[in-house]
Amino acid sequence: MRRIRIFIGLPVLPRLSPVFRPLLLLLLASVLSLPVLALLAAWLPGGAGAASAWGILREMAATVLPGYAWTTLWLALWVGLGAACVGTAAAAAVTLFDFPGRRAFEWLLLLPLAMPAYVTAYAYTDFLQFSGPLQVGLRAAFGWEGRLLPEVRSLWGAVLVFVFALYPYVYLLARTALGERAAHLMEAARLLGAPLRRRIARIALPLARPAVAAGVALVLMETLADYGVTSYFGIQSFSTGIYKAWLAMDNRIAAAQLSTLLLVLVLALLGLEQRAQRRMRFAGGGVGRAGSAEARPARLRGRHAVLAWAVCGLPVLLGFVAPVLFMLRPLTADWSVLPWERFGAWTWNSMRLGGMTALLCVAVALALAFAVRRQPTALTRGVVRLASLGYAVPGSVVVVGLLLPVGWLQERVPQWGLGALVTTTALGIVWAYLVRFGAVALQSVQSGYARIPASLDDSARLLGVGRWGLLRRVHWPLLRRSTAAAALLVFVDVMKELPATLVLRPFDSDTLAVVAYQLARDERLGEAALPSLALVLVGLVPVVLLSRALRSREADA
Structure with missing residues (x-):
C-alpha cells in the first residue's frame, strides 16, 4: 500500500485541520469561478464603467450583434434538427430492428466522436473545393468549366x-433510452395488434424524446463553443466575434459582453439538458431489460434491411470514413511536404499539457468528491456545482474570463509580472484547462463513488481508520478504474481543445490542434493532414473503451 501514497499527491485534503479545509475549498471555488465572475464584473462600475459597457453594447447592437445572433441561431437550429434526426434514426435502427451487420454498426456509429469537427471541416474542404480532386477530376473527365459544387465554406457546409x-x-x-424499455413495450403492443409504424410513433419515439432533447442540448453546446469550424469557414458567430473583438479590435469590453451573451445561451442549453436528464429517469424506470427476454428486435429483410444499412452506414461514412480517407490522400501523394521534423515537438507539447492537466483535474476531482462524501455541506456542494459547470463554458469564454483580471492587475501592479506568468508559461493554459475540463474528471470520480456503499465508510470508522486512511485504503482501490477513465478523458479533450490553446499557449509551444488549424488556415491542407490524423488516433481510444463499456453493460443486463 505504500506506493499508493504517491498516486497523485493532492488528495491530502483530509490531513488539513478543520480551519484550513473551508479556506482551501473557497480558494478552489475562486479558481474555478474566476472566468464567470470576471465577465460579470465587466458590466459593473469599476474598471470599464457601466456607462462605457452599455455604450459598447448599444454600438454592437447597431452593427455586428444582429449578424452574430442571427447566424448563431440558424446554425444551432439546423444542427440541432439534423443531429436529432440522424442520431435518433440510427439509435432506433440498431435497437428496435435486427438486420445483418447490426452488431457492427452499434460501435461503428460511435466513431465520429474520435473526429474533431474542425478536422472534418479541413478534410471536406480539401476534397470538395474548387481546386480539390473531385471538381478537378470532373472538369477533366467531362470538359466542364466553372464551379460544379456549392461552396463548402458556408453556413450549410x-x-x-x-x-x-x-x-x-x-x-x-x-440508444440507452430505447434499449431499456422500448423492445419490451413494443412487443406488448405487437401482441395487442398494433402495426409496426404505430408502435414506433406511439411507443418508441415518446420514450426516446427526453434522451433526444438531452443529446441535442449537448450537440448545441458543442456547436456554440466551436471556433475551428466557424473561423475556418468564415462564419460570423458569437465564438468568432469574441476573438475578433479581443485580438483584431483590441476591445476587451466588447469581447467580455459577447462572451457573456454566449455564456447565457450555453447555460440555457445546460438547463435544458439537465431537465431532459431528469425526465429520462422516468422514461427508463420501471420495467427494464430484465424480464423482457421474449422481446426481440424486429427482423428486417430485403429492401428494409438495405434501408437500415443506409440509415446506419451514411453517418459513419460521412462522419468518419470519408474524412479519414480525404486526409490520407495527401499523406500518400507527397511525403516530402509533411513536417516530420516538427511533428515530434508538437506531439510532445500536446501530451505534456494533456498529462499535466489530467493529473491536476483528477487530483481536484478526488479532493472534491471526497469532501462531499465526508461532509456534504453547502460549501462543498457549491464548489462541486462550480466545477461541474466548467465543461459547459466555451473555451473562448474561459480565455476572456481569465485574461480580463490578468490584464487589470498587470496595468495596476506591473512589477508583479502576472501577465507574463500567465501568457508565457503553462500556468495560464493549464488553468483554463482545469476550468474547462475539471467537470469531466469530477463526473467520472463521482460515478465511481456512487458505486461504493456508505456502509464501507461506517465500517472503516468503527475499525479506527482516519480520513486519510479511509481514502487511501478503502476508497482508492475501488476508484482506480474511475480515476484512470477520468484521466484518459481529460487527456483526450485537452489534446483536441483549440480555442483556449490558440490564445494561451506559451511561446514556441504549438500543439497538434493549433498547428492543424494554422496549416489549414494557410491553405496547406496536405501538411495539416498529419497532425489532424494524430488527433483522430488519440480520440479513438476513449471511443473504443466506451464501446466496450456499452457492450458489457448490455450483456450484464
Missing part, C-alpha cells in the same frame, strides 16, 4: 460538418 461530427451524442442517449 458547417451545418453538415457539425451534424455528422456530433450526432453520436444523440445516438448514445437515445
Whole structure:
C-alpha cells in the first residue's frame, strides 16, 4: 500500500485541520469561478464603467450583434434538427430492428466522436473545393468549366460538418433510452395488434424524446463553443466575434459582453439538458431489460434491411470514413511536404499539457468528491456545482474570463509580472484547462463513488481508520478504474481543445490542434493532414473503451 501514497499527491485534503479545509475549498471555488465572475464584473462600475459597457453594447447592437445572433441561431437550429434526426434514426435502427451487420454498426456509429469537427471541416474542404480532386477530376473527365459544387465554406457546409461530427451524442442517449424499455413495450403492443409504424410513433419515439432533447442540448453546446469550424469557414458567430473583438479590435469590453451573451445561451442549453436528464429517469424506470427476454428486435429483410444499412452506414461514412480517407490522400501523394521534423515537438507539447492537466483535474476531482462524501455541506456542494459547470463554458469564454483580471492587475501592479506568468508559461493554459475540463474528471470520480456503499465508510470508522486512511485504503482501490477513465478523458479533450490553446499557449509551444488549424488556415491542407490524423488516433481510444463499456453493460443486463 505504500506506493499508493504517491498516486497523485493532492488528495491530502483530509490531513488539513478543520480551519484550513473551508479556506482551501473557497480558494478552489475562486479558481474555478474566476472566468464567470470576471465577465460579470465587466458590466459593473469599476474598471470599464457601466456607462462605457452599455455604450459598447448599444454600438454592437447597431452593427455586428444582429449578424452574430442571427447566424448563431440558424446554425444551432439546423444542427440541432439534423443531429436529432440522424442520431435518433440510427439509435432506433440498431435497437428496435435486427438486420445483418447490426452488431457492427452499434460501435461503428460511435466513431465520429474520435473526429474533431474542425478536422472534418479541413478534410471536406480539401476534397470538395474548387481546386480539390473531385471538381478537378470532373472538369477533366467531362470538359466542364466553372464551379460544379456549392461552396463548402458556408453556413450549410458547417451545418453538415457539425451534424455528422456530433450526432453520436444523440445516438448514445437515445440508444440507452430505447434499449431499456422500448423492445419490451413494443412487443406488448405487437401482441395487442398494433402495426409496426404505430408502435414506433406511439411507443418508441415518446420514450426516446427526453434522451433526444438531452443529446441535442449537448450537440448545441458543442456547436456554440466551436471556433475551428466557424473561423475556418468564415462564419460570423458569437465564438468568432469574441476573438475578433479581443485580438483584431483590441476591445476587451466588447469581447467580455459577447462572451457573456454566449455564456447565457450555453447555460440555457445546460438547463435544458439537465431537465431532459431528469425526465429520462422516468422514461427508463420501471420495467427494464430484465424480464423482457421474449422481446426481440424486429427482423428486417430485403429492401428494409438495405434501408437500415443506409440509415446506419451514411453517418459513419460521412462522419468518419470519408474524412479519414480525404486526409490520407495527401499523406500518400507527397511525403516530402509533411513536417516530420516538427511533428515530434508538437506531439510532445500536446501530451505534456494533456498529462499535466489530467493529473491536476483528477487530483481536484478526488479532493472534491471526497469532501462531499465526508461532509456534504453547502460549501462543498457549491464548489462541486462550480466545477461541474466548467465543461459547459466555451473555451473562448474561459480565455476572456481569465485574461480580463490578468490584464487589470498587470496595468495596476506591473512589477508583479502576472501577465507574463500567465501568457508565457503553462500556468495560464493549464488553468483554463482545469476550468474547462475539471467537470469531466469530477463526473467520472463521482460515478465511481456512487458505486461504493456508505456502509464501507461506517465500517472503516468503527475499525479506527482516519480520513486519510479511509481514502487511501478503502476508497482508492475501488476508484482506480474511475480515476484512470477520468484521466484518459481529460487527456483526450485537452489534446483536441483549440480555442483556449490558440490564445494561451506559451511561446514556441504549438500543439497538434493549433498547428492543424494554422496549416489549414494557410491553405496547406496536405501538411495539416498529419497532425489532424494524430488527433483522430488519440480520440479513438476513449471511443473504443466506451464501446466496450456499452457492450458489457448490455450483456450484464
